[in-house]
Amino acid sequence: MCLLAGGGVVLAFFFSALFSKASQVSFFGTMFDIGTFWFIFSAFLLMLLSSIILGNPKNARIVLFGTILSSGLVLIFQTAHLFMPGILSLGVLADKTSNVLGSWNALGLFAGFSALVLLLVVEFFPTTRIEKLLFQALTIIAMFLIAAVNFPLVWVLLGFFTLIIFVYKVSVAVNEKFTLGVPNDTGAKAHFPVFSFFIIVVSLFFFISGQFIGGFLPTKLGLSNNEVSPSFEATMMVAKSVLKEDPVFGLGPNRFLEAWAMHKSEAINTTQFWDVSFSSGSGLLPSLVATTGSLGILAWLAFFVLLILGGLKSIFSSIKNSENWETMAFFVLSVYLFAASFFYSGGTVLFLLALAFAGVFVGLSGKSAQGGEISVSFLDDHRKSFLSILFIILVIIISAALAFKYAERFSSVSYFGKALKAPDVPSAEEAINKALALYVNDLYLRTYAQVYLVKLDSLVKKVDSLSDAEKTDLQTSLTQAKSGAEGATLYNPINYLNFKLLGSVYQAAATLGVKDIENKAVEAYKTASNLNPLNPGLKLNIANASIVDKKIKEAKDYANAAIVLKPDFIEALILLSQIAKSESDNKGALSFAEKALSIAPTNQDLIKYVDSLKVSNTSEISVPSNTDNKTKDSPAKKQ
Known part of the structure; x- marks a missing residue:
């Protein structure tokens, strides 16, 4: 049922994108935009494949220990990077807070996730004494990183889910004692999860102390984090306004930036972030819900209700039978990641991990429950066999075509980055043209126009000494800037940034003496203002x-x-x-x-x-x- 609910989420995103006024933005986005239909489709496909391929105890344990290995490497590397940022920069991680997860807070959430994985293995899975000590040492490293990040949400989530593990462990131990009929006078005692209790105490200590204790380690290490996002109340206000305008399908996936510009509170103008364009809200899940209408809200609610109910059923069953620790572990870890995604926009890695672990949980719970699996065979009937093979071939062809298109888009990102970092205008011009040749979107088109505006400005400064070739180049630069800005407005007609840039281009043309264009600049700015009132x-x-x-x-x-x-x-x-x-x-x-x-x-x-x-x-x-x-x-x- 949980997989069917996931399919409902995908359908909700599809119809919301289909009826969006900027369907290209909602379907594809700029690159791997996390709010697009294709990303959500791929993410839930990952969940489905995880449930099919990894949904048995043997493979689940391999995933758990593989997660420990990979997360251990990340924890050790990022801890060492704090003390040796120059040596371990890898050419891209220049600052101490630069990390492989993207944002600094996302690293803290991943460290909390790693600590939970290690704790679950220590408490519930058979390990040698050396392995247990190693896992506990890695947990301490994870908690050190969490303290360095100093993101209160991580301490809250880590403490809460560790408390669940603690209570669960005690309940299992007590149940085993009574089930085995151990008499009270034998001196036998239920195992007390000391390590879990220690993590709960540390989490509570850091959360209650606030910056008095929490700010000590970041200050000593010289760390600073300036991430800013709208509050939960502001995000919900935007979602409510979108629902009033488009109650069924919403504004469309991947459109929070436009929704924020249109419906933000006037109180934001009293802060230094009054001109900031937020592409996500207080958390990833609220941002996804805010733009997909009531259909998207109902689909997400159904998915999470079924996931939680299935998880609770599995937990109580495993307490009673003292087995299926893998099912409980993957449920707890997936819910932790979903909770993190609700309160924070942690990026693609955490969200994909959440759905992959949820898929493994669904597969495990389906195999342990009677009638939990559905088997379909197409080989008994030659007609069904032919149709199924034809369908698989079509899927492979379509997948190959999509993979090729996304490979082009992936290649365009490197050229776009070169355009932004180019030391001179010709280099930027060459790079952005290559990026647009691979993938056209309004971000690239705006950058294209800005490159030619810079080129135009450099030519205008020496207007009295321009050669004939430079005069021709000036006219060409103006034409290209207009073409890029106008193309951006056509690609996404409700992004105010596109019309703001178009107004700048028209205004630059007016200063060069282009006739009858002043009014176009005013109209472009007015359109931008209507989209961001x-x-x-x-x-x-x-x-x-x-x-x-x-x-x-x-x-x-x-x-x-x-x-x-x-x-x-x-x-x-x-x-x-x-x-x-x-x-x-x-x-x-x-x-x-x-x-x-x-x-x-x-x-x-x-x-x-x-x-x-x-x-x-x-x-x-x-x-x-x-x-x-x-x-x-x-x-x-x-x-």
């Missing part, structure tokens, strides 16, 4: 573009709208000050400038700007730069 930076972009289009009143309206959304928006205040100065409203110009200075009283550029307004009412005023609130692409600095 509470972003004050987009309002300011419209104001700047309106000035180029000589629509001063509209520019003032949008600058004021930006200040309404973000009262401490210095760039908007400076723009209004400039407009007032150009209209000979010196009092108004000074008022806006003083408001900006009150927000950043130590900013030297603002101080000089205000002083210049006080001293002279006729001289040209220089625009301050490097203000405290300045964003990466602040429109104010373009004036």
Whole structure:
């Protein structure tokens, strides 16, 4: 039943992607985007294959000990990397917090998972004394890494699931004592799981002490972690808003970025993350649920309810019979990983591990239960045999074609990385063109346009000494930038970043004297603002573009709208000050400038700007730069 529920999740994602306004994004994404239909399909296919191939006690034990071997290598390597980051960088892990799992917190969750695997083997599986000591030593290393990461969620999950193991172990020992009929006066005692109890105490100690104790090791090791994500409440608010608009199928898989831009709270503008585009919410599972509508919610609920019920049934059965430790182990480990995915976006490795371990659990529980397996034979009937072989051949052909396409996409990632790290424009131009030749998506198209914008800017700086070839190159660069930006909007018409870039391209064209394009810049920015209505930076972009289009009143309206959304928006205040100065409203110009200075009283550029307004009412005023609130692409600095 759990496998059928997993199939229901896949179907929910398929229909949600099918009815999405950007179906290419929902079906395929940029690369291995974890929220796409194809990723979910592949993940649940992994679960199915795990249940079929690994769903017997012998193979399950091989998986457990293989997990111990691989996780032990990761734990030892990452611990050594903390003390020798230069030697063990492997060319890519430059910082102490760089790791093979991706994010620093994900490493902490993996260390917690490794500790649970080791603990389960120590407590329930027959091992030699040397093996037990080795596993306990690896568990201590895992706990050291958890302390170094200092992610409270890991201590909570580790303590909670270790408590389950502790209670389970005691219950089994007590049940064995009564089952065997050992009299109380013989002196025989049930085994007390000391090591499990020790882990519970340590987890509780670190969780209760907070940063007072938890921050000690990261401080000593010089570790810092700056991961930011929306709160659970903010994620649920976005999900609720999406459900109101698209109650059945939602916005579409892999579309949390667009959902966040459209439905985020205005309170985010009071923080330094007001212009951050979050591609996931507080956790992976809430992010997946937030964009797939009620159909996706019901499918996930059915899957987890059936998984939990099946797991509890297996646990009580194994307590009674004192067997099937593998079933209990894989259930506990899969639930740990799913819980981690609910509270944190841990990436592909943890999520795939969760589904693979859930698949092994389903296979084990199916074999231990009467009637838990379904066998289908196609060889008894030649017609069924022919159809089944034909179906398998078609699946192989389709799989090979998809594998080839994904190989191309995988190759494109390396070229995209080269484009981002290119030392000069020609190198970046060559790399991004190769990436687009292998796979077209809006991220690559935006980068393509940005490369040509940089090239355009370098040519504009020497406009007075351009050769005929360079003038032709300037025109070509402008055309290519427009082509890339427009292509991005066609690929994903509800991603505000695409229209924001398109507005920048049109605005650059307007400064070069291209006729009748100023209004296009304004319209592109307005479309971006409609897709991200509470972003004050987009309002300011419209104001700047309106000035180029000589629509001063509209520019003032949008600058004021930006200040309404973000009262401490210095760039908007400076723009209004400039407009007032150009209209000979010196009092108004000074008022806006003083408001900006009150927000950043130590900013030297603002101080000089205000002083210049006080001293002279006729001289040209220089625009301050490097203000405290300045964003990466602040429109104010373009004036």
